[in-house]
Amino acid sequence: xxxxxxxxxxxxxxxxxxxxxxxxxxxxxxxxxxxxxxxxxxxxxxxxxxxxxxxxxxxxxxxxxxxxxxxxxxxxxxxxxxxxxxxxxxxxxxxxxxxxxxxxxxxxxxxxxxxxxxxxxxxxxxxxxxxxxxxxxxxxxxxxxxxxxxxxxxxxxxxxxxxxxxxxxxxxxxxxxxxxxxxxxxxxxxxxxxxxxxxxxxxxxxxxxxxxxxxxxxxxxxxxxxxxxxxxxxxxxxxxxxxxxxxxxxxxxxxxxxxxxxxxxxxxxxxxxxxxxxxxxxxxxxxxxxxxxxxxxxxxxxxxxxxxxxxxxxxxxxxxxxxxxxxxxxxxxxxxxxxxxxxxxxxxxxxxxxxxxxxxxxxxxxxxxxxxxxxxxxxxxxxxxxxxxxxxxxxxxxxxxxxxxxxxxxxx
Numbered sequence: 129x130x131x132x133x134x135x136x137x138x139x140x141x142x143x144x145x146x147x148x149x150x151x152x153x154x155x156x157x158x159x160x161x162x163x164x165x166x167x168x169x170x171x172x173x174x175x176x177x178x179x180x181x182x183x184x185x186x187x188x189x190x191x192x193x194x195x196x197x198x199x200x201x202x203x204x205x206x207x208x209x210x211x212x213x214x215x216x217x218x219x220x221x222x223x224x225x226x227x228x229x230x231x232x233x234x235x236x237x238x239x240x241x242x243x244x245x246x247x248x249x250x251x252x253x254x255x256x257x258x259x260x261x262x263x264x265x266x267x268x269x270x271x272x273x274x275x276x277x278x279x280x281x282x283x284x285x286x287x288x289x290x291x292x293x294x295x296x297x298x299x300x301x302x303x304x305x306x307x308x309x310x311x312x313x314x315x316x317x318x319x320x321x322x323x324x325x326x327x328x329x330x331x332x333x334x335x336x337x338x339x340x341x342x343x344x345x346x347x348x349x350x351x352x353x354x355x356x357x358x359x360x361x362x363x364x365x366x367x368x369x370x371x372x373x374x375x376x377x378x379x380x381x382x383x384x385x386x387x388x389x390x391x392x393x394x395x396x397x398x399x400x401x402x403x404x405x406x407x408x409x410x411x412x413x414x415x416x417x418x419x420x421x422x423x424x425x426x427x428x429x430x431x432x433x434x435x436x437x438x439x440x441x442x443x444x445x446x447x448x449x450x451x452x453x454x455x456x457x458x459x460x461x462x463x464x465x466x467x468x469x470x471x472x473x474x475x476x477x478x479x480x481x482x483x484x485x486x487x488x489x490x491x492x493x494x495x496x497x498x499x500x501x502x503x504x505x506x507x508x509x510x511x512x513x514x515x516x517x518x519x520x521x522x523x524x525x526x527x528x529x530x531x532x533x534x535x536x537x538x539x540x
Contacts (some may be wrong), residue, residue, distance in 0.1 A: 208317025491516030
């Protein structure tokens with residue numbers, strides 16, 4: 129197996145619409161209840177109870193088996209008892225994802241009855257999960273749609289630099305493609321606004337090929353998850369239906385310490401997984417800066433770790449995750465560790481999922497540190513404004529998961 133020193137997860141951009149001008153077709157293809165004004169798309173305008181307007185996607189989209197969809201959303205609903213929302217459905221009317229708002233609740237759904245969407249009665253509504261929200265705010269919705277596995281991974285958060293996550297999860301869906309974007313006025317009145325609608329397809333989509341594969345994951349808190357149970361390896365495993373065993377420990381290092389990563393390897397089962405995924409160097413950078421050991425000791429320890437992995441699981445594909453550019457560690461030490469890691473990985477025929485090089489995540493930038501890293505949980509989800517080390521859900525889904533997915537892709 130050839131060593132892959134850099135795996136870049138490029139995407140085929142299908143729609144990228146910021147609504148700064150009128151679209152073709154007009155109003156983004158909604159035939160009624162819509163206009164474009166003030167740099168946003170407005171839908172469900174002056175629509176009656178239980179009515180809909182449908183935008184259909186073309187075959188270039190309906191034929192895609194894996195899609196990433198993101199958009200900003202706000203509702204102007206103001207009266208108690210009113211409800212408006214959006215539904216994404218397949219060509220047979222099966223639900224892919226739904227979002228709605230009342231005066232006090234943001235609702236989302238991934239299951240529900242099939243509908244031709246000519247009307248939106250209560251009997252055809254999605255099964256809603258309800259969370260409290262502030263209807264005066266904008267929200268960002270990020271969806272990963274996998275129609276080979278019929279799964280959706282979703283993230284809903286406030287639209288701001290220090291975003292607050294309202295919902296995140298992965299679930300099976302009945303939808304088999306993305307065919308319809310339905311604006312629904314379920315009851316009452318409430319204009320919805322949409323902005324920054326972006327739809328893309330990964331150039332190296334897995335399309336279900338990793339279903340049933342096994343993965344062992346080793347490393348430090350970035351792999352373990354810090355104070356949250358779902359790190360980037362968990363989210364990838366959820367998406368692809370991989371059986372994951374995670375052995376990472378907060379504070380672990382490649383170099384000599386009480387939490388050395390080779391100990392995780394030695395304590396793991398002898399049965400070989402399909403993939404061994406690991407990281408390292410984050411805590412080593414701190415140890416090297418503090419004078420506990422040098423880069424040469426780190427490199428020697430990495431050699432020993434890889435030798436142990438190869439000896440224990442000779443058939444497994446080993447993938448090293450080079451973490452993002454860290455504002456929380458000395459820059460020159462990061463570069464020295466990176467150089468040693470890439471050289472050693474090449475000698476051991478290790479694939480590198482290179483978040484450091486291939487992603488734009490650089491927490492030396494204060495805005496990126498605030499937006500994409502966390503220290504503690506807020507309402508059960510990773511917050512924002514971290515030290516720059518631990519990626520939150522936005523950092524994980526935007527940067528880490530696509531690059532690791534590309535690294536695990538079977539040879540073309």
